Amino acid sequence: MSISGLIAVPVGAPLVAAAVALVSRRRSLSGWSGIAASLAVLAAGIAIAARVGSGHVVADAHLLRADAAAAVMVIVIGAVGALATFAGVGYLDAELADGATTPAAARQYEVLVQVFLAAMSLAVLADNLGVVWVAVEATTIATAFLVGHRRTRQSLEATWKYVVICSLGITLAFFGVVILYFASIHAGASPTSALDLDVLASRASHLDPAVTRLAVGLMLVGFGTKAGLVPFHTWLADAHSQAPAPVSALMSGVLLSVAFSVVLRVRALADSALGPGFARDWLLVTGLATLLVAVSLLVAQRDLKRLLAYSSLEQMGLIAVAAAAGTRLAIAGLLLVVTAHGVVKAVLFISAGELQHVHGSSSIADLTGIAARSPLLGAAIGAGLLGLVGLPPFALFGGELAIARGMADAHLAPALGVALVLLVVGYASIVNHGAAMLLGPARAGSPAIVVSRPVAVPVVLGVAVLVVLGVVGGPYPHLLETAATVLGAR
């Protein structure tokens, strides 16, 4: 397959699946085409990784460009997308059987999920910062009605907050892009290519510092909003807890990371144009603040899905702190955490969705004795939670270790200490709540849990991938290190 065709697959395949879902009458066809599209994205990601693993960059003539970092993100999108679309089929079947949704709404769901995946792929593969921005805003638009899919008062409130806060943030990011365009033109770039990522990278030293500082600040805040960083984090718990479980898996697992990958690109640009201090200070402060907010809201949490959402917020705080360090080890570890977190959040959210469906509520107090009633689900959630808190042999352990070493190399030991303390408190809360849910006898009268195939398959596969990633070395860590170099690690 030619290069330009290969790069177009991650964007094109989901769009084709969306078109199929739009016109097809048979749900099985649209369901399977959606899963096939995500697997195609994953396969394309692996193929691209094979070509760019040694540091090359592949590009097509106009719009798309793939380097090692983009390949990593495409792999994450494909993997989590496959898990989520598989579970999504079962989710929609269950909802239609319960009469909680209509066929038209189900079709809208499928179309929007595929458009969402295509937009995320475009955001990581576009070579023009303006097009990246358009793609990130498109993800907000695609997910707006997904968050509000269930038409309850609470989901409406969550949707409103999500759309308003994310649009505000992303509009500020657009302001930053406009100002950067201004600076780029004055540094001598031609108007049509002034926002191309490689043009910006090559002219970074000529950009006017004061104007670039304005632009970078706005972009960090703006794209950080979509990544859930303080101070615009208030939409995250509401949106992720009110959305349908497979959508929450996608948003928590991938969307936050895709937004953060854009922050990483901005960070690389800031480092070459302004020196390392500016982005590092901001990322450190906001990362630690996000960690603090997330952990304080994890401790007394009473709702399972909000617990998972705040744990995602915690991970994003850790990732921001790691990005502040900026060494190769830190950024490679960050990318490994991104991959592992995506998979584990998908597993956990899909399981949580199943539990919510069975019990009619996602409150932790209602969900007791899970392991006693369903060994499969109990084991999966247990493994997922252990993986989430960074225990070996799951992959998050390796990632967090690398981040810790990377931060020590970057002389950020005090910040590392604070972050570790906060992380430990957060993890303890998660384990505490998890144990309350999983262990112990089932309460009398709780419904039996029958795990359907669309839930069981992704969940088991996800845990397996997590173990494999954590144990096996090989090409993936090498890809991560190349990606770190591409992203301007020192």
Added chain:
Amino acid sequence: MSAHTYATLVDLAAGTLLLSAVLVVWRRDLQATARLLAVQGAALGAIPILSGVRRGDVQLVVVGVAVVTLRAVVFPKLIAVRLRGELAHEREGAPLVNTTASLLVTATLVIVAYALSRPLVRLDASSAARAAPVGYALVLIGVFLLVTRRKALSQVVAFLVLDNGIDAVAFLATLGVPVVVELGASLDVLLAVVILGVLTGRMHAKFGGTDLDELRELRE
């Protein structure tokens, strides 16, 4: 078009932008603010049209006409349609900050905007770029309105003011961003406004009103 005429007309457009933003803060009535948005959109679109006519750049003129159509016609119409239907009785009640204080805060924000945009003006001293602080002021005013208004549609208006400000900076400082980006951005904003409009309708159906204070059920 002579340089002096061009500069005067661009200044007039920039002044109209700023004045319409101030009047949006002042007037609490939603229908009046929708009309003010139309005026603002027209003033915004006039800037690329003037630049295009001066340079003989047809693409810029086309972009300007598209901006006018979108921001002076389509957006106010979308809001007015929402207002005419079930929400006909909705006015902005007492906003979180009373009008006098809002006006004084707006004055401070305008000054802050001029201070913040000094690096931009220093880099490019053309007459159009010197009016770029007006766009900055619109952005700050839009953020302020977004935070202090209580009705759902008022937040939509605030968001549009914010977006008009960013486009104003783009057109004044750099004669616009690449067409692809401008198109994508306009499409995104249009879809966002449509989504917010639909959500407002659903909110009215579910909550019996669009007062954002009603959205209080989701807590930690």
Added chain:
Amino acid sequence: MTGAGVAGAAVQVVAVAAGSPLLVGWMRQVRARLEGRIGSGVLQPYRDLRKLARKQSIVPEGTTVVFATAPAFIAATMLVVAAIVPTVTVASPMDGVGDLFVVVGLLLIATVALILAALDTGTPFGGMGASRETTIAALVEPAILVAVFALSIRANSSNLAAIVTATAHRPGDVLTPAGALAFAALVVVVAAETGRLPIDNPATHLELTMVHEAMVLEYSGPRLALVEWGASMRLAVLVGLLANLYLPIGVAGAHAGAAGLVVGVGAIAAKTALLAGALAAGEVFVAKVRLFRVPELLAGSFLLGLLAVTAAYFLAPRGA
């Protein structure tokens, strides 16, 4: 200090003193005609003043010299302002003190004198009117200063005559955004300073809606005539100043002859009549703003003036 200047100043004082009741009558007549009434004729204020001058003056018990002397003080201050403000000529010998701040200060002195006189009466309506007038005056001061300051930036001087002269040399300067914003701010300021709609209704009979009228409730006879005359002079001076700041056609210079002075008087009379007629017509369409919303209106006027200042600094067109 030229002969033409001295003559011009004298003509200004006489014109304002004699012509201000005519201006009030003209505004009332325009309103009446627009409201479908016949009106009492443009000379009615003169008849009112003559009637009041012949009536007995009643002084409430317990008032002091403040109450007794305030009307004369107000009228005298207004005559001084009439000599300073560039209406007929820009070369008045009092030009040395013809600064914006001085004029605003003089107008404020007259306001404060009336406020103190109202408080001196010890009646509740006097106190009420005084407190309302204080609120409005406190808020109008920054607004008027900022608005005229915006116009003064172009002329590089805060001397009113210098501003008018600069505009006379370059008429296009007031068509800028700064000029337009300042004009909007100044219209609101003039309405507030002279106690006209939408801030105060000069024709109201209901004490609870009064601001200026409540302060003069206890005056009668010649003192009331002085107060009314002072108020009409304030109106004439402010409207004339506003007209000249934006349209300084026909203003007599430092070396104008008698013909120049006549032209100046005619020009200012015509411009004032035009602007006052427009203001009166506008008043037909607005209602009085509720008192707690007056600070809003004045804050808005202040904001418009501030925007005019920033526009004047930053949106200056290149070239001419």
